[in-house]
Amino acid sequence: MNNDAVPDFFRRLWRLPTAPARLGRRSTLDVETVVASAVRLADEGGLEAATLPKVAKELDVTPMSLYRYVGSKQELLQLMLDAASPPRTPAAEPSGWREGMRLWASDLWELYTDRPWIPRVPIYRSPSGPNQIAWLERGFAQLADTGLDWGDKLMVLTLLTGFVRHSALLAQDLEEGRSDHSETEDKDGYARALRALVTPEHYPHTAEMLASAALLPSDEPAGAAVRADFDAGLELVLDGLAHQLPEDA
Template identity: 35%
Template sequence: MVVIPGRGADVPEAIDPERLWLPPDRPRLGRRPKYSRERITAAAVELADEEGLAAVTMRAVAARLGVAVMSLYSYVPDKDTLLELMVDTVSAGMEFAPPTDDWRADVRALAGAQRALMHRHPWLVAALPQRRTIGPGTLAALEHALAVLAPTGLTGGARTEVFALISGFVASHVGHELAQRRALETATPDFAAAQYRYLTTMAATGAYPHLAATLTEPPAPGDPDTTFTRLLDRILTGLTP
């Protein structure tokens, strides 16, 4: 899913997209492998889901599988490669409805699917800026985005940029949602009221006239889904002339 990495010289040599994502020209000879990239990646995803991205190390994944850490390196050479596999594996789990004649509704649905994916796998927010290439799971999301944005009349390159823009917004917003959730879990019961009293006191000093005017307005609906859609619509409004 999601944010598209740089091209050409921007991609470090340590990750070879062809070797990582394309099948080998010839099948592997000899004994059948005891493990697989898919099994190792699944173990890493489970670990990240339970304990966060920082808990994912080659040693920790090996321990989860009950094997020696060195036995993993012939399947996954390093943690950077494992991260690429993890992101693409979970991205492949998104399901997309066929494009309709309403591209804005289709983009909302795509963004909603991305948001739901990141809430299922909160470590994605931290993992996305670290990824270097784009695998088949993410390519499926890109292909869908190009299709639903076709009615806008934008070029393919511009539609790719829009996909990156929307994906970046979703990742940033979910990161904010997760941080707010953690903050509320530790906040005192009267935190919100104290915050409002503080702001109104500061606004009453006259030093913040725009804030004072804002505080007199009726509050916007504050439930998470409504807030997400409202902010996304602000972006969609400016996408086309």
Template identity: 45%
Template sequence: MTDRDVPADLGRLWRIPAPARLGRPAELDLDRVVRAAVDLADRDGLEGVTLQKVAQALGFTKMSLYRHVGSKDELFELMADHANGPAPDLGDEGGWRDGVRRWAGAIRARYTEHPWLVDMPISGPPRGPNAISWMDAMLRVLRNSGLDLGTQVGVLTVVSGYVGHAMALTRQMARGREGTGLSQVDVEQDYGRTLAALVDPERFPYAAKLFGGDVFEPEAGTDDFSFGLELVLDGVAAAIDAVG
């Protein structure tokens, strides 16, 4: 495939230079547009990003942006690839399990820095250079696991899906606590104690046992993210054992 065969939106995502146009050089460039859009999303969330608002932030008209980005959907893809950035060097210490933990922790950090990433619509598999770098990093971690490439991609999908879901849930719960002054520990304790008084042991014997225990009396600093990730990794370990 030559540069001429690459779809225009994919060419922009990979920053393949477009053929030079006649006339004055453009005052804008794609990277400025994407950075302005990411700044808006960091401030106002993904719902605060429109082509009109990006153009206003840059001091240009909306039509000026179409020289650099074809649509709002394309802009979102460009923003996600920019915000995720290139994958870090995860090293080779500790084997595949530690490597996947580091991968998950690193992508979690990107979601923490740019919370709107969890709201990003998914229209297809990863295509951008930074997204591919994260894929490459996971495949490197799993290269000696004994899993075939298709299964390794499955692991990537499951782990990235878990991280995204966990971060979305954390964000939604934080929004639910806004203005209450309550921590997540406070909310869970109140939930458990309230339901313990309501749940009838004869009607819901197993749920009553749950609420009568200390499951909803978590200590501050309890890491639900790591607990869920370890369950996922146990499943990966089982898949590796099955082919070993």
């Protein structure tokens, strides 16, 4: 491979060899060290704990010195995202595209649950790093026998990724909002207030929903209820996909 044809960002992302500096003392840092430190800070304190100044302080260097290894703050985030997203292999071979995509999405959900800062990384570009490409490859493998063309396969993976990412962020935001109140108090107060304000004359469908059992408190732990909502939503997405596939897929 001609490394000269690969842009610097991709060289760092894929850990390709780079030309050493010709002058000055040889640095003790490298891309791997900088990114590993940033990921560790994010795991401990969230995305806001892994800024360039904080990473530099952790490594006892100046923030400006890091630009040699990460290019920019946006690039650091992309390097962190890929490094923190190792591919996961199913314990057993899925039986069919639906089970395969269900496991794919569930494993992505687990990744976002284990490292909640990952879905908060702004999306600056399409998947580019080796770990992201490995996730893409696994998804393509599950769709290989569906009869979908490449554009449709990309659309499926984009849709599922967006669903998982949004679900994870929503779960995080709701958890933060409940930090000072119990889930039962939140749902009870929400339902009571809306029942007093939402009248059947102006909002007939919403009023009917509020009168139903949809907002009754659940006996399930909050985490279990969130996962159940995710699983139910995922099945709806897969149902929609099933209607687009040939009958023999």
